[in-house]
Amino acid sequence: MRPSIVIGSGDGDLCFIARYLLEQVGFEANLQPDADDMLIAVGRDSVCALLIDGRISEAVLACEKACTLRRERPIVVVALVDPTAHGQGLAFLNAGANEVFVRPVPPSHLLRALTTPRAGERLVHGEVEMDISARRVWRASRPIYLPRIEFAILRHFLLNPDAVFDRWAIIKNCWPRGVFVDPRTVNVHIGRLRKYLYVDGAADPIRSVRGIGYGLHPANSLSVQGRERWSGRD
Numbered sequence: 001m002r003p004s005i006v007i008g009s010g011d012g013d014l015c016f017i018a019r020y021l022l023e024q025v026g027f028e029a030n031l032q033p034d035a036d037d038m039l040i041a042v043g044r045d046s047v048c049a050l051l052i053d054g055r056i057s058e059a060v061l062a063c064e065k066a067c068t069l070r071r072e073r074p075i076v077v078v079a080l081v082d083p084t085a086h087g088q089g090l091a092f093l094n095a096g097a098n099e100v101f102v103r104p105v106p107p108s109h110l111l112r113a114l115t116t117p118r119a120g121e122r123l124v125h126g127e128v129e130m131d132i133s134a135r136r137v138w139r140a141s142r143p144i145y146l147p148r149i150e151f152a153i154l155r156h157f158l159l160n161p162d163a164v165f166d167r168w169a170i171i172k173n174c175w176p177r178g179v180f181v182d183p184r185t186v187n188v189h190i191g192r193l194r195k196y197l198y199v200d201g202a203a204d205p206i207r208s209v210r211g212i213g214y215g216l217h218p219a220n221s222l223s224v225q226g227r228e229r230w231s232g233r234d
Contacts, residue, residue: 004048006042007031007032008033009031009052009053010056011053015029018107018110021111022115025115027114028046035057035058039066045073047075048075049075049115050075050076050077051078051110052066052078052092052097053079054081054092055082064096076098076113077097078097078113079099079100080100081101125205128154128205139202140202146193149174153190154193154197157216168183171183186214203217
């Protein structure tokens, strides 16, 4: 499942542009023009961020309610206000918004704010650790450089550590939209990811399920003293 970002706005141009940009970098966009429906959508586990338009009814109150969900998981909340709505911008910040932008705002600024995790947020599975915002990966405290596709595959696995994905699902979630990828190409990148993550004496972190696809081995089996030895083979 792709991480999802909710767009709370009735502005068609904003919604369509935001959806296109988010899908290009691997996120699903959930468009909600109504504050109540927006809050229902934000409550889903796959949601990692919310863009809330100050033009929707009860926008600041909805922002405050959305921010309470941070008690359960990290959610980035970004607000967008009109040039004359300075008081609303301050209200959004007091309600808990991470950032407030005044129209017009470059789409790249919105994209950065919505897709960059807050400082200190990391994905950890056994001795595999990822800092998404810094694009850094470690295995048993050793820094590892991963190319774009291998990084995207590992991020997808770390976001869903108990799942196994077929090749088409991996392509959908880890490659740019509109690019044809032969399913056999996934095998090549999985093999490369295994080699990048190799630590002498450690277990293979990537699980292969014959006839289905790939996922992660349980976290407690990935220590350097793990019983399952490997050599980076597919």
